Structure formats: C-alpha cells, structure tokens
Amino acid sequence: MAMIAMINVVQAGTNCTCENGTAAVDGETCTTNDAHICASCSTGYTKDRLAANQCALNVCTCADGTAKTVADCTTHNAAMCATCGTGFTINGDATACVKNVCTCADGTAKTDADCTTHGAAMCASCSTGYTINGDATACPSTNTCTCANGTQKAGTACTVDGTAMCASCGAGFTINGDATACTANVCTCAANGTAATGAACTSAGGVICASCDAGYTLGSGACAVTAAVTTAAPTTEDGFFKKTEGIIVIIVAAVFVLGGVFVFMRKSGETANIAVEMESVEENNIVPA
Numbered sequence: 693m694a695m696i697a698m699i700n701v702v703q704a705g706t707n708c709t710c711e712n713g714t715a716a717v718d719g720e721t722c723t724t725n726d727a728h729i730c731a732s733c734s735t736g737y738t739k740d741r742l743a744a745n746q747c748a749l750n751v752c753t754c755a756d757g758t759a760k761t762v763a764d765c766t767t768h769n770a771a772m773c774a775t776c777g778t779g780f781t782i783n784g785d786a787t788a789c790v791k792n793v794c795t796c797a798d799g800t801a802k803t804d805a806d807c808t809t810h811g812a813a814m815c816a817s818c819s820t821g822y823t824i825n826g827d828a829t830a831c832p833s834t835n836t837c838t839c840a841n842g843t844q845k846a847g848t849a850c851t852v853d854g855t856a857m858c859a860s861c862g863a864g865f866t867i868n869g870d871a872t873a874c875t876a877n878v879c880t881c882a883a884n885g886t887a888a889t890g891a892a893c894t895s896a897g898g899v900i901c902a903s904c905d906a907g908y909t910l911g912s913g914a915c916a917v918t919a920a921v922t923t924a925a926p927t928t929e930d931g932f933f934k935k936t937e938g939i940i941v942i943i944v945a946a947v948f949v950l951g952g953v954f955v956f957m958r959k960s961g962e963t964a965n966i967a968v969e970m971e972s973v974e975e976n977n978i979v980p981a
Contacts, residue, residue: 712737713747721745736763756780757789779805798822799831821848841865842874863891884908885915 708715708722710730716722721729733739733747741748752765754773757780759765765772776782776789783790794807796815799822801807807814818824818831825832837850839858842865844850850857861867861874868875879893881901887893888902904915 711747712749713739716745734763736761736765738768741768754789756791757782760786777805779803779807781810797831799824802828819848820851823853839874841876842867845871864889864893866896881915883915885910888913 706718706722706725706727708717708724708727708729710716710728713730713733716729716731721731723729729745730739730747736750737747738750739745739747741750748768749762750765750768750770752759752761752767752770752772754760754771754776757773757776760772760774764774771787773782773786773789779792780789781792782788790810791804792807792810792812794801794803794809794812794814796802796813796818799815799818802814802816806816813829815824815828815831821835822831823833823835824830833853834847835850835853837844837846837852837855837857839845839856839861842858842861845857845859849859856872858867858871858874864877865874866877867873875896876890877893877896877898879887879889879895879898879900881887882899885901885904885908888900892902893900898913900913901910901915904910907918908915909918
C-alpha cells in the first residue's frame with residue numbers, strides 16, 4: 693500500500709500531524725500541540741471515515757472481480773473494478789464485471805468461466821450433424837457418413853462424423869437392424885430351379901427363382917411344370933363356318949361337273965344327228981350339199 697509520509701507542520705504555538713493526508717495548521721483546527729489532526733486526505737483516503745480528523749483507506753467493491761485500491765479507489769465503498777474474474781468482462785466505466793456471452797453457430801456456446809472472452813465464438817458442443825473444429829471456435833462442417841452398397845445418411849441424420857450410417861440400400865441389399873450396413877439379400881427357389889442372386893434377389897429371404905430345370909417354366913419368380921401343348925376343339929361357331937365352307941366348295945364343284953356333262957351331252961347329240969343324216973343320204977343316194 694502506498695503510504696504518504698506523516699507531515700509535521702510546525703507553527704508558532706502548536707504542531708499537528710496527519711498520516712495519509714495534510715495536517716491541520718495553527719489557527720484552523722490544530723488546537724493541541726502534536727495532535728493527529730488532518731485537514732484533508734490523500735487520494736484513496738477519506739477523512740473522518742473511521743475516526744474524527746483521521747484519513748482512512750478507501751475500500752471499493754467489485755462483484756465477480758477485483759476492486760480498485762488505494763489511489764485508484766477514489767470513493768469509499770464505490771463499485772470500482774480493477775479486473776474481472778474468468779468468464780466476466782469489465783464494463784465501460786469500470787464499475788462492474790459483466791458476464792461474458794459467447795456464440796456458436798450450429799452448436800451450443802461456452803458459458804461462465806469457459807467463455808473467456810465476451811462475444812467470442814467458443815463452442816461447447818455442436819448440433820446433430822455437425823462436428824466441432826480443432827480450437828472449439830466453430831461447428832464448421834456437416835458430418836460425412838459412409839454406407840457400402842447403399843446411400844449414406846446426411847445432414848442431421850449423420851450424427852457421428854465418419855461413421856457407417858445407411859439411409860437406404862441398393863438393389864439386392866437390405867439395411868441391417870442398426871442401419872450401419874447393407875447386407876446382400878439371400879433368396880431361395882423352392883424346387884426345380886436356381887435361386888436369384890444379386891440385384892435379381894430383391895427381397896431378403898424371398899422365394900425368387902432365376903432359372904428352372906428342364907420341364908419347368910419360370911413365371912413370376914417361380915418354377916411351374918411346363919404345360920403340354922394341346923389343340924383346342926373347334927367351337928360350335930367354328931364348326932358351323934367350316935361346314936358351310938365345305939358345302940360351298942361341293943356346290944361349286946358340282947356346278948363345274950354338271951356344266952361339263954351338259955357340254956359333253958350337247959356335243960354328243962350334235963354328232964348323233966350328223967350320223968343319222970348321213971345314213972339317210974346314203975339310203976336315198978342323196979349327196980349332201
């Protein structure tokens with residue numbers, strides 16, 4: 693503590709003293725020789741605070757910090773801060789320590805003693821889907837997940853950076869119970885065929901055939917006995933038209949045949965008439981014209 697040396701003022705008649713201030717002089721209040729009577733106090737001290745005519749050291753206050761002392765504490769019992777505790781910042785007129793407030797985009801900011809600088813970006817943790825950086829000043833990047841044979845989770849769904857977290861799986865694969873991997877589907881073919889694999893096996897545990905044994909035909913993923921090829925019996929309508937067609941053919945053929953017979957008979961009749969005439973001429977010795 694800075695102390696001001698005792699001042700002895702010698703006057704004709706009486707001499708007063710004053711520690712940490714200016715002594716009273718004769719003719720004022722120095723009524724007794726060698727009395728400790730102060731007329732005024734040095735900076736940081738207050739007269740009559742503890743005793744009459746004495747200079748007592750001022751005591752300042754500062755919540756959440758260290759108060760000013762001696763000459764810096766100009767008014768006794770005033771709130772005057774010299775420094776602040778961790779997590780606090782002195783205000784503009786140095787009368788108080790204000791709690792620091794930190795920031796953190798996409799996360800939770802540090803508080804109290806952990807927030808060492810008011811207004812600074814200081815992160816305690818990050819929101820789901822984000823990862824804190826090296827000096828804990830930001831949550832700058834979205835987490836990146838992986839997923840073999842499928843599509844990885846992204847954004848807030850990817851809760852831990854760099855981990856295997858699947859959102860969906862590719863054809864022929866099924867997501868596992870904790871969504872950390874895509875497992876290849878395994879199909880069966882009940883009998884008489886070969887089970888589908890890979891992308892063709894669209895459902896885990898599904899009964900899906902890729903091909904069938906001889907004598908079986910693949911249909912809707914299953915093998916069924918190949919049906920024998922049979923000729924369907926004609927319908928009544930088909931039989932009717934076929935019969936009609938046959939009758940028409942017969943009629944046409946009959947017409948041609950009758951026509952031929954008619955022509956033949958006609959020519960045969962003409963030939964017979966000529967022969968009769970010739971016989972008649974010979975009998976009558978008539979020469980035909």
